[in-house]
Amino acid sequence: MISDKLPKIWYGGDYNPEQWDEATMEEDLRMFKLAGIDVATVNVFSWAKLQPDEDTYRFEGLEAILDRLHREGIRVCLATSTGAHPAWMAKRYPDITRVDYNGMKRKFGGRHNSCPTSPTYRTYAERLASKLAERFKDHPALAAWHISNEYGGYCYCDNCAEAFRVWLRKRYGSLDALNRAWYTAFWGHTLYNWDEIVPPNGLSEEWGGYRTNFQSISLDYRRFQSEALLDCYRLEYDAIKRHTPEVAITTNLMGTYPELDYFAWAKHMDVVSWDSYPSLDTPVSLTAMTHDLMRGLKGGQPFMLMEQTPSQQNWQPYNSLKRPGVMRLWSYQAIAHGADTVMFFQLRRSIGACEKYHGAVIEHVGHEHTRVFRECAELGAELAKLEDKLLDSRISAKAAILYDWENRWAVELSSGPSVALKYVDEVHKYYDALYKQNIPVDLIPVDADLENYDLIVAPVLYMVKPGMADKIDAFVKRGGTFLTTFFSGIVGETDLVTTGGYPGELRPIMGIWAEEIDALFPDASNRIVMKEPFGQLAGAYSCGLLCDLIHSEGAEVLAEYGSDFYKGMPVITRNRRGAGEAWYVASSPEPAFLEGLLGGICRSKGMEPLIAPSEGIEVTERRKGDKTYTFLLNHNAEAGEVKLPERLAGATDLLTGRRFDGVAAIPGRGVLILEK
Numbered sequence: 001m002i003s004d005k006l007p008k009i010w011y012g013g014d015y016n017p018e019q020w021d022e023a024t025m026e027e028d029l030r031m032f033k034l035a036g037i038d039v040a041t042v043n044v045f046s047w048a049k050l051q052p053d054e055d056t057y058r059f060e061g062l063e064a065i066l067d068r069l070h071r072e073g074i075r076v077c078l079a080t081s082t083g084a085h086p087a088w089m090a091k092r093y094p095d096i097t098r099v100d101y102n103g104m105k106r107k108f109g110g111r112h113n114s115c116p117t118s119p120t121y122r123t124y125a126e127r128l129a130s131k132l133a134e135r136f137k138d139h140p141a142l143a144a145w146h147i148s149n150e151y152g153g154y155c156y157c158d159n160c161a162e163a164f165r166v167w168l169r170k171r172y173g174s175l176d177a178l179n180r181a182w183y184t185a186f187w188g189h190t191l192y193n194w195d196e197i198v199p200p201n202g203l204s205e206e207w208g209g210y211r212t213n214f215q216s217i218s219l220d221y222r223r224f225q226s227e228a229l230l231d232c233y234r235l236e237y238d239a240i241k242r243h244t245p246e247v248a249i250t251t252n253l254m255g256t257y258p259e260l261d262y263f264a265w266a267k268h269m270d271v272v273s274w275d276s277y278p279s280l281d282t283p284v285s286l287t288a289m290t291h292d293l294m295r296g297l298k299g300g301q302p303f304m305l306m307e308q309t310p311s312q313q314n315w316q317p318y319n320s321l322k323r324p325g326v327m328r329l330w331s332y333q334a335i336a337h338g339a340d341t342v343m344f345f346q347l348r349r350s351i352g353a354c355e356k357y358h359g360a361v362i363e364h365v366g367h368e369h370t371r372v373f374r375e376c377a378e379l380g381a382e383l384a385k386l387e388d389k390l391l392d393s394r395i396s397a398k399a400a401i402l403y404d405w406e407n408r409w410a411v412e413l414s415s416g417p418s419v420a421l422k423y424v425d426e427v428h429k430y431y432d433a434l435y436k437q438n439i440p441v442d443l444i445p446v447d448a449d450l451e452n453y454d455l456i457v458a459p460v461l462y463m464v465k466p467g468m469a470d471k472i473d474a475f476v477k478r479g480g481t482f483l484t485t486f487f488s489g490i491v492g493e494t495d496l497v498t499t500g501g502y503p504g505e506l507r508p509i510m511g512i513w514a515e516e517i518d519a520l521f522p523d524a525s526n527r528i529v530m531k532e533p534f535g536q537l538a539g540a541y542s543c544g545l546l547c548d549l550i551h552s553e554g555a556e557v558l559a560e561y562g563s564d565f566y567k568g569m570p571v572i573t574r575n576r577r578g579a580g581e582a583w584y585v586a587s588s589p590e591p592a593f594l595e596g597l598l599g600g601i602c603r604s605k606g607m608e609p610l611i612a613p614s615e616g617i618e619v620t621e622r623r624k625g626d627k628t629y630t631f632l633l634n635h636n637a638e639a640g641e642v643k644l645p646e647r648l649a650g651a652t653d654l655l656t657g658r659r660f661d662g663v664a665a666i667p668g669r670g671v672l673i674l675e676k
């Protein structure tokens with residue numbers, strides 16, 4: 001449980017009463033009651049108010065807010081405000097502002113704007129966190145800590161350059177080792193002195209954000225910046241822990257946000273929280289996958305949905321409204337994947353600056369008679385009824401997808417073979433295929449224990465880190481099924497190619513050799529021609545993006561390319577090894593093929609769908625003690641139904657108390673949570 005002060009699914013969100021007067025806050029509190037809101041995230045961006053100058057700290061205003069919330073029974077998720085530094089600080093200590101990608105020294109402005117190695121930032125952020133913790137450690141409303149806000153972005157200043165050199169010395173020990181790892185013999189880059197090293201950006205090795213001359217340098221800078229920001233977080237974490245060892249600490253993450261290695265971050269968080277902002281056209285399975293990734297960060301521990309909008313965003317190009325019922329549906333989707341909170345950005349709309357048109361529970365009209373408020377209040381009442389039933393329940397999956405931020409950096413920094421190759425898209429294709437068949441999936445890091453799973457899918461496992469190939473091999477030999485794709489096993493940790501034939505260290509496991517890699521133009525495709533039917537797969541399917549030209553070295557060939565000069569070469573192979581098997585998918589197939597392939601593999605392994613699939617109806621299951629909670633989420637606008645398996649006979653819907661047998665009908669955009 002996140003806090004025993006609030007033993008239910010938390011309901012509330014970001015709340016900024018410092019932006020309005022007390023009378024408005026009184027109105028807010030009245031409406032919070034109506035909406036069943038019981039938690040407020042406060043103090044997210046108040047550093048300038050809390051610390052007007054070098055020596056003054058003013059906590060009375062914040063204390064009054066906490067006291068007032070407490071009197072209404074509202075718990076507080078207390079932020080530390082270090083997501084944006086005060087203007088006076090930037091003026092007095094210019095080291096706190098960043099140098100951007102193009103080498104421009106930033107002035108005061110925006111947010112998420114502090115240099116992560118700035119001595120000023122580190123000193124003052126830690127001090128503020130410590131003072132807040134000291135002041136509010138015994139406050140009865142305090143239920144969780146929220147450090148800073150959406151850490152992100154990189155800095156390229158001289159302090160960061162110096163800290164990068166120190167980081168590199170520690171990692172590589174000697175300049176010789178660094179020269180080897182960075183392959184500096186290329187383009188005459190040999191380094192003779194540590195101070196010759198400069199950050200890779202638009203002034204040096206990179207352009208356009210993800211193009212680089214030296215992948216190894218760019219990769220290390222990402223590792224370094226992710227760690228530097230994490231160090232900032234950890235300074236605050238430790239300062240707070242000293243005062244409140246029992247209170248959970250988090251910082252709000254951003255799903256598949258590329259720049260930070262969240263698996264490394266999560267090790268230092270008590271509970272993962274994240275901000276979910278799908279747009280109207282985001283595939284619901286991508287949202288599901290992102291929730292599963294966030295759950296995977298801490299090995300399946302429930303997470304917090306820290307932010308979502310009740311209605312619309314302001315920062316997307318087209319900020320559509322969530323259609324009636326969709327906010328509720330997507331809230332339950334988060335819970336269905338392991339969230340123990342449903343929280344919004346924001347509880348009341350601001351009236352100035354760039355977020356005034358961002359949706360809120362309380363809109364500019366200022367009263368409760370709005371569609372959005374009504375929907376929020378209905379959900380609040382439902383969540384109250386669920387009490388603590390779902391809290392801490394777990395999801396158990398036999399299938400896992402390997403997800404790795406460093407691999408993503410390497411894939412997307414790689415110059416060639418195709419600019420169209422996007423790591424998250426490829427991962428999502430595989431996730432989607434399992435999702436559509438109601439097979440639960442965990443997203444796991446490359447250092448995870450594989451032994452809990454029957455099926456491991458590793459899309460585009462381009463970077464194989466030390467020890468990984470052995471681990472995968474052991475998994476296969478003891479009976480596991482491993483699947484990887486084109487452009488895998490190519491490089492080691494520093495992006496140096498593993499010579500001797502692709503897929504490098506995976507070659508004996510897969511029983512294939514990839515001789516060449518063809519990149520297809522966006523409108524081009526090849527075909528996957530099945531040699532004989534496999535499960536429901538038969539005939540030919542389309543594939544594209546990249547085509548590895550592979551030779552079998554013992555693997556069975558299930559399908560061949562149907563066209564071009566490599567027509568007849570293998571495209572899908574299976575290598576039986578020990579008690580298990582290793583599958584290679586040499587191109588990027590159309591969805592129908594992946595559904596058939598993964599469906600066939602799962603069936604042959606005895607991995608059954610939770611419930612027989614029905615188009616647009618998502619199914620997940622959380623378990624606690626001897627109870628299972630089956631979530632049925634109808635993403636269609638029209639009503640639908642699913643056939644319940646025998647094991648769910650007589651299950652009761654937690655939301656309506658209705659008993660189900662045989663078939664369950666679900667209204668359009670409706671939700672059932674069947675308890676059994």
Ligand code: GLA
Pocket residue numbers: 149150252275277307313314345355358
């Ligand atoms: C992020 C931030 C919030 C707010 C929302 C708007 O998630 O954390 O402060 O800006 O976006 O969608």
Ligand code: ZN
Pocket residue numbers: 098099115116117118155156157158159160161
């Ligand atoms: Zn910097």
